[in-house]
Amino acid sequence: MPPSPGRERLRGLYVILDPEAAPGRDLIQVAEGALAGGARLLQLRDKLREKGLQLPDAAALARLCREAGVPFIVNDHLDLALAVEADGVHVGQKDLPVPVVRRLAPPGFICGCSSNNVEEARRAEAEGADYVSVGRLFPTSSKADTRPANAETVRMVKAAVSLPVCAIGGISEANIDEVIAAGADMAAVIAAVVAAPDPAEAARRLAARFSNSA
Amino acid sequence: MPPSPGRERLRGLYVILDPEAAPGRDLIQVAEGALAGGARLLQLRDKLREKGLQLPDAAALARLCREAGVPFIVNDHLDLALAVEADGVHVGQKDLPVPVVRRLAPPGFICGCSSNNVEEARRAEAEGADYVSVGRLFPTSSKADTRPANAETVRMVKAAVSLPVCAIGGISEANIDEVIAAGADMAAVIAAVVAAPDPAEAARRLAARFSNSA
Numbered sequence: 001m002p003p004s005p006g007r008e009r010l011r012g013l014y015v016i017l018d019p020e021a022a023p024g025r026d027l028i029q030v031a032e033g034a035l036a037g038g039a040r041l042l043q044l045r046d047k048l049r050e051k052g053l054q055l056p057d058a059a060a061l062a063r064l065c066r067e068a069g070v071p072f073i074v075n076d077h078l079d080l081a082l083a084v085e086a087d088g089v090h091v092g093q094k095d096l097p098v099p100v101v102r103r104l105a106p107p108g109f110i111c112g113c114s115s116n117n118v119e120e121a122r123r124a125e126a127e128g129a130d131y132v133s134v135g136r137l138f139p140t141s142s143k144a145d146t147r148p149a150n151a152e153t154v155r156m157v158k159a160a161v162s163l164p165v166c167a168i169g170g171i172s173e174a175n176i177d178e179v180i181a182a183g184a185d186m187a188a189v190i191a192a193v194v195a196a197p198d199p200a201e202a203a204r205r206l207a208a209r210f211s212n213s214a
Numbered sequence: 215m216p217p218s219p220g221r222e223r224l225r226g227l228y229v230i231l232d233p234e235a236a237p238g239r240d241l242i243q244v245a246e247g248a249l250a251g252g253a254r255l256l257q258l259r260d261k262l263r264e265k266g267l268q269l270p271d272a273a274a275l276a277r278l279c280r281e282a283g284v285p286f287i288v289n290d291h292l293d294l295a296l297a298v299e300a301d302g303v304h305v306g307q308k309d310l311p312v313p314v315v316r317r318l319a320p321p322g323f324i325c326g327c328s329s330n331n332v333e334e335a336r337r338a339e340a341e342g343a344d345y346v347s348v349g350r351l352f353p354t355s356s357k358a359d360t361r362p363a364n365a366e367t368v369r370m371v372k373a374a375v376s377l378p379v380c381a382i383g384g385i386s387e388a389n390i391d392e393v394i395a396a397g398a399d400m401a402a403v404i405a406a407v408v409a410a411p412d413p414a415e416a417a418r419r420l421a422a423r424f425s426n427s428a
Contacts, residue, residue: 049308050290050306050308050309051290051308051309051310052305052306052308052309052310052311053308055310055314076265077293078293079291079292079293079296079310079318080310082293082318083310083314084319091266091316092264092266093266094263094264094265094266094267095264095266096266096269096293096294097264097266097269098296100269100297104296104297105292108233185237189361191222209259
């Protein structure tokens with residue numbers, strides 16, 4: 001399969017905006033901070049609110065990301081992603097399958113897929129995903145019902161697929177070097193940015209680790 | 215606005231298949247019973263399972279309804295509806311707005327919208343809904359977080375809009391005559407069919423009330 005156009009955009013710090021991880025915070029302000037700090041992708045992941053209630057945030061984030069030239073990805077909800085002309089969707093193993101997303105989404109639409117091991121990552125690639133995430137790498141309170149993985153999993157997945165690989169799960173300043181060293185093209189963080197005292201500064205410090213490794 | 219093609223299909227017993235209301239039951243068997251009993255529309259409403267896990271049921275229901283010549287509607291999830299080529303989607307006041315559904319869905323796709331009063335029903339009509347539901351009419355355990363309405367609301371909505379009107383909320387054999395008398399074109403039931411000892415027989419008895427009133 002030829003690499004998707006824009007695959008070079010799938011690299012660096014990937015900030016997931018989950019309102020549950022940022023109680024009482026304005027999600028748009030957090031996003032502005034993350035972008036100012038050097039986040040290279042943003043994702044909206046809201047497992048609680050109805051989609052109509054998420055729509056204003058999703059539309060604002062899509063606009064913000066468009067201005068910043070950064071892909072905006074919606075977790076799970078392809079319909080919400082299409083509604084705000086997001087750049088893509090991220091699906092888990094229990095969400096709509098990658099081929100269904102491909103069939104319903106316009107050309108160039110990014111489809112990321114969660115994996116926990118080489119087999120799932122290979123299947124995601126075969127089904128047409130643009131990137132795979134691998135996790136969860138470290139304990140996290142941001143998501144329940146996750147299966148453990150580790151830096152060695154990242155290394156094995158990276159060797160098994162030609163897709164960009166995104167490490168996820170409990171990533172922070174304390175361990176991001178380890179996942180970058182394992183070959184992760186992207187590191188997805190939630191609490192490390194959205195719950196940080198200063199999201200922009202937190203993003204800056206995390207994003208800098210990619211520059212240092214380049 | 216000209217009436218949608220197929221609006222005459224929006225009449226009669228509307229059975230909502232909610233796995234929470236039918237624990238331990240095979241949803242497809244319940245659907246077969248409902249259709250055999252005379253249900254004129256079916257809806258899948260699953261607020262718990264991820265969409266990938268709903269996909270097999272949704273695809274099977276779409277097939278079943280196509281064979282029966284009955285519209286198959288998916289609650290809330292436009293992406294799931296499009297994935298299985300359902301006939302339509304039903305959105306609540308907090309779900310994706312009707313105009314968004316219209317923009318993303320193909321021509322002829324049915325869009326139903328929940329309302330609780332004349333104002334919401336009028337807005338749904340202005341925004342392009344194909345039918346409005348009015349509820350909840352009677353106490354129900356099938357759905358939390360509902361606002362009360364009554365037969366008089368159905369009467370007022372029916373007078374205010376030209377759309378087919380669907381009564382919903384705690385409808386059973388004991389009260390369906392009241393909502394039909396109030397002018398409801400459709401009566402949506404959940405527990406009264408999916409939790410009935412014999413769903414086909416329950417649907418038959420409820421559907422017969424429409425014939426009697428015609």
